[in-house]
Amino acid sequence: MTLTQHDIDQEIAARHAAYEQRLADGGPVEHQPRRDYAPYRSSMLRHPQQPPVTIDVGKDPELVELSSPAFGERDITEIDNDLTRQHDGEPIGERITVSGRLLDRDGRPVRGQLVEIWQANSAGRYAHQREQHDAPLDPNFTGVGRTLTDDDGHYRFTTVQPGPYPWRQHVNAWRPAHIHFSLFGTAFTQRLVTQMYFPSDPLFPYDPIIQSVTDDAARQRLVATYDHSLSVPEFSMGYHWDIVLDGPHATWIEEGR
Amino acid sequence: MTKIDSRRPESVLPTPSHTVGPFYGHALPFRGGEDIAPLGHPDTVTVHGYVTDGAGKPLPDALIELWGPDPDGNLPTADGSMRRDPASGGFLGRNGVEFTGWGRVQTDANGHWYARTLRPGARGRSAPYLSVCVFARGLLVHLYTRIYLPGDAAVLGADPLLSGLEDARRDTLIAAEEEDGTYRFDIRLQGEGETVFLEFQ
Numbered sequence: 001m002t003l004t005q006h007d008i009d010q011e012i013a014a015r016h017a018a019y020e021q022r023l024a025d026g027g028p029v030e031h032q033p034r035r036d037y038a039p040y041r042s043s044m045l046r047h048p049q050q051p052p053v054t055i056d057v058g059k060d061p062e063l064v065e066l067s068s069p070a071f072g073e074r075d076i077t078e079i080d081n082d083l084t085r086q087h088d089g090e091p092i093g094e095r096i097t098v099s100g101r102l103l104d105r106d107g108r109p110v111r112g113q114l115v116e117i118w119q120a121n122s123a124g125r126y127a128h129q130r131e132q133h134d135a136p137l138d139p140n141f142t143g144v145g146r147t148l149t150d151d152d153g154h155y156r157f158t159t160v161q162p163g164p165y166p167w168r169q170h171v172n173a174w175r176p177a178h179i180h181f182s183l184f185g186t187a188f189t190q191r192l193v194t195q196m197y198f199p200s201d202p203l204f205p206y207d208p209i210i211q212s213v214t215d216d217a218a219r220q221r222l223v224a225t226y227d228h229s230l231s232v233p234e235f236s237m238g239y240h241w242d243i244v245l246d247g248p249h250a251t252w253i254e255e256g257r
Numbered sequence: 258m259t260k261i262d263s264r265r266p267e268s269v270l271p272t273p274s275h276t277v278g279p280f281y282g283h284a285l286p287f288r289g290g291e292d293i294a295p296l297g298h299p300d301t302v303t304v305h306g307y308v309t310d311g312a313g314k315p316l317p318d319a320l321i322e323l324w325g326p327d328p329d330g331n332l333p334t335a336d337g338s339m340r341r342d343p344a345s346g347g348f349l350g351r352n353g354v355e356f357t358g359w360g361r362v363q364t365d366a367n368g369h370w371y372a373r374t375l376r377p378g379a380r381g382r383s384a385p386y387l388s389v390c391v392f393a394r395g396l397l398v399h400l401y402t403r404i405y406l407p408g409d410a411a412v413l414g415a416d417p418l419l420s421g422l423e424d425a426r427r428d429t430l431i432a433a434e435e436e437d438g439t440y441r442f443d444i445r446l447q448g449e450g451e452t453v454f455l456e457f458q
């Protein structure tokens with residue numbers, strides 16, 4: 001049977017209602033998606049069925065997971081955070097500046113850590129051979145960026161607005177425009193891979209990936225804020241997106257990086 | 258709203274995780290990501306295996322990260338895992354001298370991955386292990402596990418994590434020695450023989 005958007009909409013609504021019921025019954029706020037979120041079909045055979053085994057990090061400050069790999073100036077180049085300058089010509093699309101801070105759960109900046117991004121071009125196509133969407137490739141855009149956070153935890157990228165794209169999970173399935181982010185904290189337990197969205201995207205209600213975050217407030221934290229003060233005159237539109245890393249970490253050590 | 262007021266703890270709430278998706282190939286894997294051990298180091302070990310789903314099918318698009326201490330149990334502090342060439346923008350790779358302790362490898366079309374790193378030393382109350390983080394399309398939140406190397410049964414038996422598990426589950430965390438210095442560690446995301454995955458609190 002053909003899977004339609006209507007089928008997926010109903011499954012999303014059922015999962016959302018079930019979460020609201022858990023909350024009403026006194027259940028905890030769920031900041032993270034559940035790994036078994038059936039409206040996103042690829043999750044079905046790829047989520048563990050056994051509950052995770054809990055490690056209480058307070059019992060052993062020596063756990064290697066309480067530390068994090070280090071990255072430095074050798075690991076990036078000067079233009080890595082400008083995705084519009086990595087080829088001979090200018091990529092096509094609306095230029096944007098995306099900036100924000102990387103914080104831990106205590107609101108402290110994560111300094112000198114690696115931020116990696118990747119995205120589709122302005123037509124909604126990835127520069128990846130397995131990509132099946134027949135929108136045009138842009139010879140001047142690969143869609144990959146890296147940077148290190150500064151002493152206040154700030155990061156900043158210049159890129160082009162990615163396009164939405166179809167992805168064939170069901171008939172007429174479209175991903176809202178997004179930028180993929182990969183982040184490290186001061187502890188390996190804080191590792192995060194996620195996606196940043198743009199304000200007021202009409203595709204949000206239809207997309208099972210963003211809807212996998214069933215808590216409404218948590219889902220809003222994936223959406224950047226338009227920030228006119230970040231817009232560069234005669235050049236780019238500005239978006240602000242702060243990122244908070246979950247997961248325990250060791251007592252904070254000033255690293256001086 | 259995604260401007261966080263870091264002075265107000267109640268507004269500092271975690272950013273949700275999302276799947277890595279299928280198209281991270283130009284962004285995350287890098288040359289030499291799996292060759293973590295300094296060149297010719299006598300304590301080099303090879304770990305390898307398959308990542309499989311609930312149908313027993315290998316994943317051709319999983320991404321594995323490894324993080325571990327040096328053979329003395331010390332935490333690596335060197336950067337330079339993905340050294341870049343400022344002229345071309347390409348990857349120079351590791352310098353073969355310093356040990357960064359961290360590596361990243363994508364499974365191949367057969368769902369197989371491998372890494373060469375240094376035999377981890379013991380830290381704290383734990384038996385020696387490598388920390389593992391698994392990402393994949395379809396996985397909405399990454400998974401943590403550990404690779405313990407076989408050998409000293411007393412040391413493994415005293416490990417706080419391993420000693421709390423039933424035998425069958427515990428065995429999913431202990432690599433199998435194949436030949437000198439080469440270990441097999443499969444990661445089963447779901448179903449029979451499901452790998453023990455961890456959460457940290």
Ligand SMILES: [Fe+3]
Pocket residue numbers: 120175178180278280
């Ligand atoms: Fe994407």
